Amino acid sequence: MSSSTTSQDDKNAALTTMVYVVDDDESMREAVSMLLRSVGLAVATFGTAQEFLAYDMPDVPSCLILDVRLKGQSGLAVQEQIAESQLGLPIVFMTAHGDIAMTVKAMKAGATDFLAKPFRDQDMLDAVTHALARDEERREVSRVVGDLRRCYDSLTAREREVMAFVAAGLMNKQIAGEMNLSEITVKIHRGQAMRKMGARSLADFVLKAEALGVKPPQSNATVAARGTRA
Incomplete structure (x- = not known):
């Protein structure tokens, strides 16, 4: 004792x-x-x-x-x-x-x-x-991270993929090409993901993705986007 x-x-x-x-x-x-x-x-x-x-x-x-x-x-x-x-x-x-x-x-x-x-x-x-x-x-x-994780868990697989591409710096048109979707469908997925994540802006959406450690899918477009930002 x-x-x-x-x-x-x-x-x-x-x-x-x-x-x-x-x-x-x-x-x-x-x-x-x-x-x-x-x-x-x-x-x-x-x-x-x-x-x-x-x-x-x-x-x-x-x-x-x-x-x-x-x-x-x-x-x-x-x-x-x-x-x-x-x-x-x-x-x-x-x-x-x-x-x-x-x-x-x-x-x-x-x-x-x-x-x-x-x-x-x-x-x-x-x-x-x-x-x-x-x-x-x-x-x-x-x-804060726990709350973000619960929001992220509510996303569909498509919405998570779109979030990852957005975090990598891709535009809607590029994401559409990567996912073989129409641009309007990408916009819908992105909007739904932003709403579920409680993101006030695209920049806020990206910050939340980074806080969660969301990794962008490897593709020519994501490599090019990272190179441009660098």
Whole structure:
């Protein structure tokens, strides 16, 4: 069991954010937890990475404060596990034994901050504020892409093909030639696809296709279109 977990008040409250602290030093866990709670943040603390990874995390903007040197497993190894699990959780590292190489490795792997112990309270609060804002932004992007994906799933196969050609920069006449359709039929498919995708303009339609990673079909016309844009 961890020496400190989310308080009953935290559990009963409608959480808007959550901060996790993983450190095998109980006094450090308590100190960081008290600091964060003093500014109204909900906190869950853990003595081991295994306890944290097994925790049922609420679906709210969150961040992890992680000690680099843990018993049995390094914080950098935990960072790799989190990346592999695609949690997307921003990490603030803290350590009393850091070095430049370790800091660089952690930051390259996506850490938002790397604080040396002892750190100033304000530095930790600033790091957590930045990490939570980053997670909120990530979640918003994920929600937008999720909405786009649901709209895209509602398109017919023809409409998806037209969308891909439009994203590649082809004109209606060129698309008609590629798909062996009349130009008016292409216009109808494009209009229906734009409506289903909620696109306000052709440019918006293309941006949505790019956000979804829609790949244009390979053809002489698409190759020529990309060459022209380049």
